Amino acid sequence: MSTPNPKQRDFFDEKAAEWDQKVRHDALKVERIVDLLSPCRGWRVLDVGTGTGVLIPFLLHRLGGEGSMMAVDYSENMLRVAAGKFPPSTYPNLEFLKADILTDELPDEYDAVICYSVFPHFMDQPRAVRRLSRCLRLGGLLMVAHSSSRETINGVHMEAGREVANDFLPPMPELLAMMRAAGMELVYSQDDEEYYIALARRVKA
Template sequence: MRHQRAHGDSAADVRDFFTPRAADWDSRFPDDGPAYAAAVAELGPRTGDAVLDAGCGTGRALPALRAAVGPGGTVLGFDLTPAMLEAAVRAGRDRDGALALADVARLPLRDGCLDAVFAAGLISHLTDPADALRELARVVRPGGSFALFHPVGRAALAARHGRELTPEDLRAEPNLRPLLARCGWRLDAYTDEDTRFLALAVRRD
């Protein structure tokens, strides 16, 4: 899970926020594992697929992604913050996927090499959301899938941080649908409940 902040964070802002929180991140949110697994199941990667957890943090989605694609599939976990990747290694999640320090706006991947992308809380921390979403579209094959996930919904998350929802929230469906469309995606399913946020999109041909 990612802390909700206004979009526009620089890479340095993201690192400054997550570095001191990395060591106890999982212990702060100990019950999110089933929600991650359920979201990965709805993303629907198949045996042998190549998948990316974009902004993987401590790698909580990696076990579910590995289970879905099997030993012959490819699981990648990219994050901007070294301390979060180190926490993922301490948790043993490097056994489920290859971890790397990388910016989702400049991915070290060739065009169309992935079948699916999973992203938990990512959009709230992108300096330029459209650039990053276009870059994710570049590396996913036509017809591939994309999940934007958070283990609590928008209203519950805002309340947790003492804020109200605003019409400018990028994750609001009227904002997210056209943003995804401009970046090569088609929004196919949208759920925003207290217990989770999940937007599922498909890479357009």
């Protein structure tokens, strides 16, 4: 199946080269998000919508040499920037995958799947949650996280350009209902001025 919204993908392709200059992340907040996920050494983690790979350094060192990360994105240019920063010679336990998580076949049996700053862009959010939950082993964790409030994120998208102007974070109860419907149980949620975070565990086969 082709990507449901090619214009949105083109938008990210066009922004890739300047992304790291334009988009700043509060390292302490990202660190806290990763703390909440609590990845163990040896885990396999899927980083969904990796972009230029902002999460990679925060996650990879926690996984140790025996763990691994798959960084997935549907934007070729974003992946090219990320791969330039994290080459295989230095990061042998990191792989990149070009895929649309809504339509393409995805690898599975991950210990954790993290969607950092990407969830609003999924055209069909219940489908995304269902598909990503299937990438987890039983007991594995799915996290949706933003280091700003829902209101801030939705406002940023309305301003950013028409390709992403309707890309909204749902009210938290709606996201939690999607997670439950996908066979997950809630571990943690936070929806305030600082963060939008939902962490759930896959409990149903």
